Amino acid sequence: MAILVTPETKVMCQGLTGRTATFHCGRMLSYGTRLVAGVVPGKGGRTHLDLPVYASVGEAKGATGASASLVFVPPQHAAAAMIEAIEAELELIVCVTERVPVLDMVRVRQALAGSKTRLVGPNSQGVLAPGLGQLGVMATVDARKGRIGIASRSASLTSEVVLQTTNAGLGQSTTVGVGGDPVHGLSLPEALELFLDDPDTDGIIVIGEIGGSEEEAVADVIQRRKPKKPVVALVAGRHAPPERRMGHAGALATRGAGSATQKIAALERAGVHIAHDASRVGQTMRDALS
Amino acid sequence: MDLYEHQAKRLLSAYGIPVPISEVAETVDAAGQAARRLGCTGFVVKAQILAGDRMSAGGIRFASTPVEVETAARALLGNELVTSQTGPNAARVKAVQIEEQVIARRMLYLAITIDPLSGEVVMLASAKGGDDIETRARGDSLLIQRLPLRLDGARLTGDFAAFARSIESDPRIAEGVAVVMQNRAAAFVASDATLTEINPLAVTESGHLVALDAKVTIDDNALFRRGDLARFKSAAIAPDRDELEAQEHQLNYLKLDGSIGCVVNGAGLALATIDLLADAGGRPANFMDIRTTASSLDIAHGFGLILANPQVRAILVNVHGGGMQRCDTIAEGIAVAMRRSARRVPLVIRFAGNNAAYAATVLKNSGIAYTSANDMAEAARIAALAARKEAA
Numbered sequence: 001m002a003i004l005v006t007p008e009t010k011v012m013c014q015g016l017t018g019r020t021a022t023f024h025c026g027r028m029l030s031y032g033t034r035l036v037a038g039v040v041p042g043k044g045g046r047t048h049l050d051l052p053v054y055a056s057v058g059e060a061k062g063a064t065g066a067s068a069s070l071v072f073v074p075p076q077h078a079a080a081a082m083i084e085a086i087e088a089e090l091e092l093i094v095c096v097t098e099r100v101p102v103l104d105m106v107r108v109r110q111a112l113a114g115s116k117t118r119l120v121g122p123n124s125q126g127v128l129a130p131g132l133g134q135l136g137v138m139a140t141v142d143a144r145k146g147r148i149g150i151a152s153r154s155a156s157l158t159s160e161v162v163l164q165t166t167n168a169g170l171g172q173s174t175t176v177g178v179g180g181d182p183v184h185g186l187s188l189p190e191a192l193e194l195f196l197d198d199p200d201t202d203g204i205i206v207i208g209e210i211g212g213s214e215e216e217a218v219a220d221v222i223q224r225r226k227p228k229k230p231v232v233a234l235v236a237g238r239h240a241p242p243e244r245r246m247g248h249a250g251a252l253a254t255r256g257a258g259s260a261t262q263k264i265a266a267l268e269r270a271g272v273h274i275a276h277d278a279s280r281v282g283q284t285m286r287d288a289l290s
Numbered sequence: 291m292d293l294y295e296h297q298a299k300r301l302l303s304a305y306g307i308p309v310p311i312s313e314v315a316e317t318v319d320a321a322g323q324a325a326r327r328l329g330c331t332g333f334v335v336k337a338q339i340l341a342g343d344r345m346s347a348g349g350i351r352f353a354s355t356p357v358e359v360e361t362a363a364r365a366l367l368g369n370e371l372v373t374s375q376t377g378p379n380a381a382r383v384k385a386v387q388i389e390e391q392v393i394a395r396r397m398l399y400l401a402i403t404i405d406p407l408s409g410e411v412v413m414l415a416s417a418k419g420g421d422d423i424e425t426r427a428r429g430d431s432l433l434i435q436r437l438p439l440r441l442d443g444a445r446l447t448g449d450f451a452a453f454a455r456s457i458e459s460d461p462r463i464a465e466g467v468a469v470v471m472q473n474r475a476a477a478f479v480a481s482d483a484t485l486t487e488i489n490p491l492a493v494t495e496s497g498h499l500v501a502l503d504a505k506v507t508i509d510d511n512a513l514f515r516r517g518d519l520a521r522f523k524s525a526a527i528a529p530d531r532d533e534l535e536a537q538e539h540q541l542n543y544l545k546l547d548g549s550i551g552c553v554v555n556g557a558g559l560a561l562a563t564i565d566l567l568a569d570a571g572g573r574p575a576n577f578m579d580i581r582t583t584a585s586s587l588d589i590a591h592g593f594g595l596i597l598a599n600p601q602v603r604a605i606l607v608n609v610h611g612g613g614m615q616r617c618d619t620i621a622e623g624i625a626v627a628m629r630r631s632a633r634r635v636p637l638v639i640r641f642a643g644n645n646a647a648y649a650a651t652v653l654k655n656s657g658i659a660y661t662s663a664n665d666m667a668e669a670a671r672i673a674a675l676a677a678r679k680e681a682a
């Protein structure tokens with residue numbers, strides 16, 4: 001089994017008829033994902049990719065029993081689409097849309113608080129459970145069913161680490177991209193906790209990078225839960241040039257977290273196996289498991 | 291999009307936040323004329339750059355006559371400033387703001403920003419504003435007060451009156467601070483800001499409030515609905531022409547000072563590639579992240595920027611083909627750029643993922659000579675070695 005999706009998970013796609021959505025939903029169908037419906041306001045009653053299209057999330061849920069949605073809606077309307085899916089009480093939303101305004105995401109987070117929904121993204125490559133299904137835009141060529149969970153802030157590094165874990169004979173239980181935007185749904189520490197509680201995941205790889213404070217929060221979770229499963233982390237950006245800054249508020253609001261060195265030190269203190277660079281992640285996990 | 295101080299103040303003043311009278315000048319003569327028009331008894335001449343902490347770098351100067359304003363402007367205009375916030379690259383001063391000098395009896399701090407972890411808009415405030423606030427906050431956790439705000443339709447709401455009283459004991463002044471807070475919150479939503487900071491908010495001898503310095507960052511992703519702010523974008527002085535051009539070609543490109551051109555898809559992989567390069571003793575000439583939406587012609591443009599950089603001694607391509615951006619699209623882009631340029635430097639390529647083998651065929655068919663690497667660590671080592679040989 002995997003995290004976030006099960007063999008029973010039925011998926012709808014908000015924005016199904018768009019060009020990019022059509023391309024990726026076609027790939028998802030051929031990968032075996034149980035994609036059962038599309039939602040496009042004003043286009044209810046049509047068929048697209050041989051799937052029924054509904055005018056609202058509520059109608060699609062009622063007619064098909066879909067409990068998850070993949071949001072492929074342009075940035076101007078993405079927040080409204082996510083809020084509609086939250087109000088329809090879907091269990092899972094995966095939003096791949098890039099460039100959603102950050103204040104719109106603040107609104108989405110307010111709608112999520114106290115709801116039954118888990119949101120992955122936006123600006124996420126999505127969720128891939130090899131052998132089960134794909135909700136997202138990632139490549140699947142190198143993915144193999146296995147027992148390693150991957151939680152990542154970077155789509156490109158996820159592809160790299162999927163290849164390495166497959167080459168190391170480990171495979172993946174699930175890969176999750178938490179998305180590249182500052183305000184998003186599922187966080188790295190939350191994804192880690194899901195993997196810690198998943199009986200079919202034997203080891204967890206966390207892929208972080210400079211900025212924000214989620215890697216520090218991952219270290220806190222590990223300190224608190226002291227897991228038996230090995231956790232391997234890669235933090236990209238050890239040699240990134242320091243960024244130009246505007247004022248002090250950013251540092252004051254997040255209490256000064258952010259550099260790769262600080263993150264690596266926090267993770268190391270918590271007992272995480274650090275992959276020194278991006279070429280050694282699969283090997284580091286194999287060593288940690290043996 | 292970061293606004294210059296004079297733009298930020300113009301924006302905040304439109305929302306009823308008091309700022310000193312001022313003008314902007316790009317030449318010494320214009321600075322003198324501005325000072326004569328303003329007719330103040332004391333002036334502050336401030337370098338307009340997109341970074342804070344200008345005072346300690348000499349970017350803020352005081353003058354009492356128009357002639358002294360001209361002297362200060364001459365010292366700043368056209369020169370470079372490095373402050374604790376510019377990063378390693380200095381900022382060139384292309385304009386100065388000439389402002390009435392306001393004597394602060396006390397200095398408050400007021401900011402609104404977004405806390406990524408909680409996903410909330412938060413207001414930060416302190417009774418003790420001023421330049422070194424970040425350092426002081428590290429030693430004193432009570433220095434900064436924090437108020438999470440709620441987004442209610444188009445309004446940001448919070449108990450501003452109580453929050454103002456927590457940093458200002460004089461009830462009459464606290465009332466004024468609450469109004470400034472309310473107006474700031476309105477400006478934040480209406481301009482889709484991700485940061486607004488007033489530091490300091492001066493309390494004058496007569497008990498008036500004046501914003502002496504202001505920083506505003508606008509969410510680039512929201513500019514589509516903020517047409518009124520787009521004018522600041524064209525007025526803003528671009529950091530680098532190549533970088534802006536690359537943006538238009540679906541590339542995130544940042545020039546660095548090393549000798550190895552880097553071509554990578556995805557920001558995370560690009561950061562990781564630079565790490566490997568540095569570990570192997572190489573220095574990147576640029577950061578490049580090819581977005582998934584880039585076409586082969588966009589990529590050709592980006593590759594051309596690297597070939598045109600005379601500091602480049604070797605080029606490292608590290609591409610992991612994904613669901614959208616396949617290796618062969620990038621190979622085609624490289625082939626087009628090589629046809630357009632006569633420049634040849636050692637080229638090291640590592641393709642993995644979608645259509646990796648096909649990409650190698652595309653390059654071979656175009657007659658392009660390169661060293662192929664099996665993994666990214668090997669690619670970084672070969673590129674670093676090649677750059678050292680070329681430089682010798």
